[in-house]
Amino acid sequence: MKRTGSCLCGAVRVSVDAAATDLGACHCARCRKWSGGPLMELECGSDVKFEGFENIEVFKSSDWAERGFCKVCGSHLFIKSVESGEYGIPPGLFDSDKGIDFNRQVFFDKKPDYYSFSNTTRNITSEYIYEHFPQARDENT
Template identity: 55%
Template sequence: MCRNWGGGPLLVVECESDVSFSGEENIGLYQSSQWAERGFCKQCGSHLFYKLKQNNQYFIPVGLFDNCEGLVFDHQVFIDEKPKYYCFANQTKNLTGAEVFAQFAPPE
């Protein structure tokens, strides 16, 4: 789903729930699943966030931040669905889709 949304892997900063935006009238929401929604700019279409509905946890694309010093690329999700045409050199914690759903998705 993330590759369809952005054309490649989605690199994000995990921002918990304490997030505020200016210009909220310009933010559109797309209900991407039962447990998450995606925010985008109504003016230019830029991706703004992926948010888990259950706990309001935000994941914001790293490219939106002016200062990325000190950020650490430490985990990958849906590693079992990663295409063979790219591979990151960083040593990271890798989670399968099932592991992600077990960690973040609400119980059914």
């Protein structure tokens, strides 16, 4: 299934050829600061194409990740692993949400008390993340 979409103003378009269906939420402090709440991201792999690249600003938010946003409207476009080149893209950018499965929450133990999802998900703690992805450890998570 190919997914296509754009930022709010349309200056940046995105397309993903992979079957991007796995949706997660990240509750770490860095993602919450960037997104204003939990970061919802669809796992899109590394085969992601952008049009309007001149309108994308990339911010290296840690040693292991970059975040992109539209310079025109400010829409959050992606979080990208520096090591693997894999993208997590907010599902709201895509024209269709068919087939998306909200199946995991990471840094679940860092989630503030003021919100909660009703979906049944795999709830992954910071301890698990740091054990399996030590590069993710920093003072801002």
